[in-house]
Amino acid sequence: MLQLYFFPMACSLASRIALTEAGIEARYHLAHIWTKKVVDDGSDFRSVSPKGAVPVLILENGERLTESAAVLQYIADLKPELGLAPRPGDPDRYRLQEWLSFIGAEIHKAFLFPTFWYKDDASLAKPRARIGQTLSVPATHLADREFLVGDRFTVADAHLTWALLLLRPAGVDIAQWPSLSAYLERMQARPAVREAIATEMALRKTVTA
Numbered sequence: 443m444l445q446l447y448f449f450p451m452a453c454s455l456a457s458r459i460a461l462t463e464a465g466i467e468a469r470y471h472l473a474h475i476w477t478k479k480v481v482d483d484g485s486d487f488r489s490v491s492p493k494g495a496v497p498v499l500i501l502e503n504g505e506r507l508t509e510s511a512a513v514l515q516y517i518a519d520l521k522p523e524l525g526l527a528p529r530p531g532d533p534d535r536y537r538l539q540e541w542l543s544f545i546g547a548e549i550h551k552a553f554l555f556p557t558f559w560y561k562d563d564a565s566l567a568k569p570r571a572r573i574g575q576t577l578s579v580p581a582t583h584l585a586d587r588e589f590l591v592g593d594r595f596t597v598a599d600a601h602l603t604w605a606l607l608l609l610r611p612a613g614v615d616i617a618q619w620p621s622l623s624a625y626l627e628r629m630q631a632r633p634a635v636r637e638a639i640a641t642e643m644a645l646r647k648t649v650t651a
């Protein structure tokens with residue numbers, strides 16, 4: 443069985459959403475991203491992944507896969523018939539990778555990561571100045587589209603849903619981009635997305651920084 447190391451409401455939520463959308467059973471291990479302890483047994487999370495960051499997906503053959511973009515595509519490819527990623531060779535596969543990279547680098551690492559990890563105003567001034575311009579990209583794209591890629595839910599939507607959820611606690615009100623608010627509402631209406639978020643919100647209350 444696949445195993446996912448996650449931290450509640452961290453970027454690994456996108457991987458849980460993808461697994462839930464795909465109906466793939468997995469064992470979930472809560473890895474505390476500040477203490478670097480695996481909560482199940484108190485072991486060192488860095489021995490699971492030297493990056494000390496979630497998500498980490500343990501594959502059926504025991505190999506470890508990190509990086510949301512790779513983990514999400516791996517999960518999608520386990521059930522190609524569901525279209526959670528366009529198949530390799532389909533030009534839309536590059537659109538999927540384009541969005542996964544953009545969300546991971548420009549929203550997550552350029553804004554969410556410094557906001558939650560470096561709480562001083564001086565290091566946050568530039569990320570804060572830039573986030574509006576960054577968010578206008580998916581906002582414009584989604585003005586007349588239901589999903590990021592093609593006409594169905596993909597793992598890029600799982601990734602963006604997570605990022606949009608974190609923007610509020612990061613101090614950004616997405617109501618200023620009606621297409622993003624409407625999109626987030628649509629995504630949260632999906633049973634698998636709702637289930638994954640509810641599970642992690644409940645667990646989030648059990649862990650402290």
Ligand SMILES: N[C@@H](CCC(=O)N[C@@H](CS)C(=O)NCC(=O)O)C(=O)O
Nearest residue numbers: 452453475494495496497509510546
């Ligand atoms: N590039 C990685 C970033 C992973 C990442 O930064 N995860 C955060 C949680 S959202 C984490 O575990 N951070 C702990 C750390 O960097 O020490 C990905 O996209 O998966």
